[in-house]
Structures are given as structure tokens and as C-alpha cells.
Amino acid sequence: MAAIIMDAAGMHRTVVRLSHEIEERCEGLHDVALIGVKRGGEVVARRVADYFMRAEGVEVPCAGLDIGMTRDDLVSAFFVPDAERNDFGFSVEGKTVVLCDDVLHTGRSAVAALEALFRLGRPARIKLLVLVDRGGRELPVRADFVGKNVPTSHEEYVEVRLTELGAEEDALVITKEAAR
Secondary structure, three states: OOEEEEEHHHHHHHHHHHHHHHHHHOOOOOOEEEEEEOOHHHHHHHHHHHHHHHHHOOOOOEEEEOOHHHOOOOOOOOOOOOOOOOOOOOOOOOOEEEEEEEEEOOOHHHHHHHHHHHOOOOOOEEEEEEEEEOOOOOOOOOOOEEEEEOOOOOOEEEEEEOHHHOOOOOEEEEEEHHHO
16 A cells, blocks of 8 residues: 655645755855756756746756666676766866755665765765655765655655656655565
């Protein structure tokens, strides 16, 4: 059985709120870049960038980051993840990078993203934005911007449904592991 914890309207309001928090805490948008962990985090980053363009008329640099080759949990030397070359089309040097992801759980994706990001340059600051923080940290990682805190058990899974990734409508859903 699945429980919807946020519908499309709630997700939209959350992206708007997170956008305002970014602008406030970064004291404007002049040196901000949005980098989303592929796939869900990239959608979140692009939605925030779209909001800034529509509401503020400001184009904030935005790109997706493939972390496949920097994960520490690759299970086999014979398994090679589908990896893309990370080329943003802009420099992260000296910028405040807001690293976006859909779900924060163990912290391993965030650490892999930091490693991949540092291979591309040296930002002045990096802030982590997540749509959902589900707890369960295995590494000392904390998000600076959180859409919703949803403590979950090990048997539960947070599913982020995004229209850009083929879902009928946006939703955040908690499912039991066996139901997946």
C-alpha cells in the first residue's frame, strides 16, 4: 500500500518556497548555480531555475550531474554504470553551487555528487537542497534546504514521481519495500 505524502500542488509550493530560501540565504542570485543529481535532482534543479526565470526574470545557470562513476557502492568490478561526461557549459569556479537531489537518505549520493563536482572546479560554497529528507544517514551529511522531512523505516521507500520522468502527475509517495 502506498501513502501519498505530497501531491502536485504541494510539490509546486515546496519548489517555490525552496527557491525563496535559496535567494534569501545566498543573498541574491548573482553567483548561484544549480546542479541537480541525475535524474530526479536534475528535475528539481530545473524547476527552481524555471521559477527564478518566471518570477524574477533571472537566468540561473543550471545543469545535471552524473554521479555513476563516483558512487562508493558499486557492487562489482564487472559492473560499469551508464555514465555521462559531466560538462555543464559553465564554470562552477567561485560560485555558490546549490546541489539538488530528490531524496536524502544515507548520504552516499550527496558525497558522490561532491566528489564529481570537485572534479569540475572549485566552487566558493556548496549548499545541499533536497525535496525529501527521509533520515537514515550513514554519513555525516545534512541538507541546507529541505522540502519535507519524512522519517522512514528501513522497510519503507520514498518514491518521487515527476512528470518530466514519465509520471502521470507529480507526487511523493511512501511504499513498503516488498511492494516495490
